Amino acid sequence: MRLAVVEDDEGFGDALVTALRMKDYQADHFRRGSDLLLHHQRFDAVILDLGLPDMDGLDVLRKLREVSVVPVLILTARAGERAVIRGLRAGADDYLTKPPRVGELVARIESITRRTRRPTVPVETVIVTGDVRVDLTSRRVQVGGVPIVLTNKEFELVRVLVERPGAAVSRQQLMDQVWGDAFAAVSRALDVHMAALRAKLGRPRLITTIRGYGYRWEVEAKRE
Incomplete structure (x- = not known):
């Protein structure tokens, strides 16, 4: 231990x-x-x-x-x-x-x-939300059947969010799990990567901003 x-x-x-x-x-x-x-x-x-x-x-x-x-x-x-x-x-x-x-x-x-200590709960390795498909094992994301190229940090943001679909995830949790640092120094980096991720996904309503708290991966994503 x-x-x-x-x-x-x-x-x-x-x-x-x-x-x-x-x-x-x-x-x-x-x-x-x-x-x-x-x-x-x-x-x-x-x-x-x-x-x-x-x-x-x-x-x-x-x-x-x-x-x-x-x-x-x-x-x-x-x-x-x-x-x-x-x-x-x-x-x-x-x-x-x-x-x-x-x-x-x-x-x-x-x-x-x-x-x-809690029992290990298996996490789905493939998450499909609308026409967005996330494969956690192969680290691949597709939107409408088209592969989307993400950076490592962008994919890690997706991973943290889709492992808790529909649940609110705080900015502190994202910074800690993706960067290993919950301090304000990486807060701006989170904003930049999140903006780039949303632009690549092309689904503005897929990742909802919870003002003053963080983000949520919507269970059902509607095409804009």
Whole structure:
């Protein structure tokens, strides 16, 4: 199991990583919340401190929850019922105060990863919407029987949307899954690629813009 330890205290963080590796976990230490937001997709669970140098851990957790359901255990010196409630309401799966007993920490990690693990649901490999055909295996798209040449990023945008047809997908989710970065720096790139994708598909009503949120791949696409 791959664990991200987000802890600003270098000595404590390194010691925790060493203890987890001795338990046969693959653990990496990050000191900043922004590092977790950039690399969270590499991990199966997160151990998150709240007192971080670049932003509060609860803010990190809220941003993370916009793009990921990775299990998170808060490990912090902040004790008290109010602190625990705030952490859980922000999206944490469990809460533990320092200093932890390694055995209990491991048991809690195993518990949250077990209960948040979901059965794998097979995804359709060919999605047909109106006269638009998307083959996820061969990475080919046809409109009215005519192949459409897409860039890698354009196809990845299609893939994320068609895997949840009819469902709203946030801009943060698209940026995270296609670019691996949910920060605003790639927001403009998303707009450019989405505009190019729509132009190539030639079906303006196929991908609906949800103002202030993101996009939706319509279940039924009408020819313009």
